[in-house]
Amino acid sequence: MSVETLGWGPLLIVTIMAVVTLATRWGGVFVMSFVPIGQRVRQFIAAMSGSVLVALLAPLAMQGDGGARLALATTAGVMLVLKKPLPAIAAGILAAAAFRQL
């Protein structure tokens, strides 16, 4: 099934996208409201929260160009030393920009 992109069609398309996205934002909270939060669930959540980020970043580090890898390495390095996010992010972006000017 398809929707025409003439007239009000785009509004229907955007609404479908918005509803699906909202369902993902609410779904996790909704499901958890039926799960008793015990020690195991708490451990699962704690381990998963870092893992979401790592899983997002892993392909970026593996498939990215040299600039992307250099940016991530620089950010990690500066963050370990300074422990402040903004300088770490700025250094990462500068590294990518410098690499891509070459």
Next chain:
Amino acid sequence: MPATEMPPLQSELNRQLVWVGFRQMVPIAMFVMVFGAAFGLAATQSSLDATWVVVMSTLVFAGAAQFATLDLWGPQVPILPLALTVFAINARHLLMGATLYPWLRHLPPAQRYGVMVVASDANWALAMQSFGRGQPGLGLLLGGGLALWLFWVLGTWLGTQVGDVIADGRRWGLDMVMGCFLLAMVVGGQKNLRMLVIWAVAASAALAAYRYLPENSHVVAGALAGGLLGVMWTEQSHER
């Protein structure tokens, strides 16, 4: 207080905390505005009307999914592939909601779900980091989310008007802002041998899924692998 109980103090949510969260997110939101402009430009180039592009950013507020669905736009848009693409890319929100639940559950349902409307990668990561330090985080989630949303919509609109200005953003490393931000959150979080092993497993699972499983399944696969290991490998004590 039993170990399983999160202190309700961390779930505090008031005007001041939201404002603090908003201000704290503005530097990152400025970059999100550039993403927004890139999206606005790409969308108008995919022959979407500028009005609908802005409406989409306002109502959907999910950059990666919005970019991905641009490929589907034509004289007709197929509904099922559209919905599946949006769901797959945004499935990570399910995990974010679940990880926030121990703190969200202290709020009345209307606030609980209201706050989640603006949940996205950056403000979720900031909120979780704050919870990890034993500080309140829901103000960062809501305030930061509002900042991201505002600048995302503003950037989208700018992109539909004067998009050519940022056409070369990649050359200046601007595509790396979100990656570097999220990595800074990971590195700034709890670090010990157990956590590092969990992250390594999550990364390996994500890469394997990226390679062998359907598109966009890698985040969910990696997060679940890391989470399951976290259940099996019991934490000894609260080390840092």
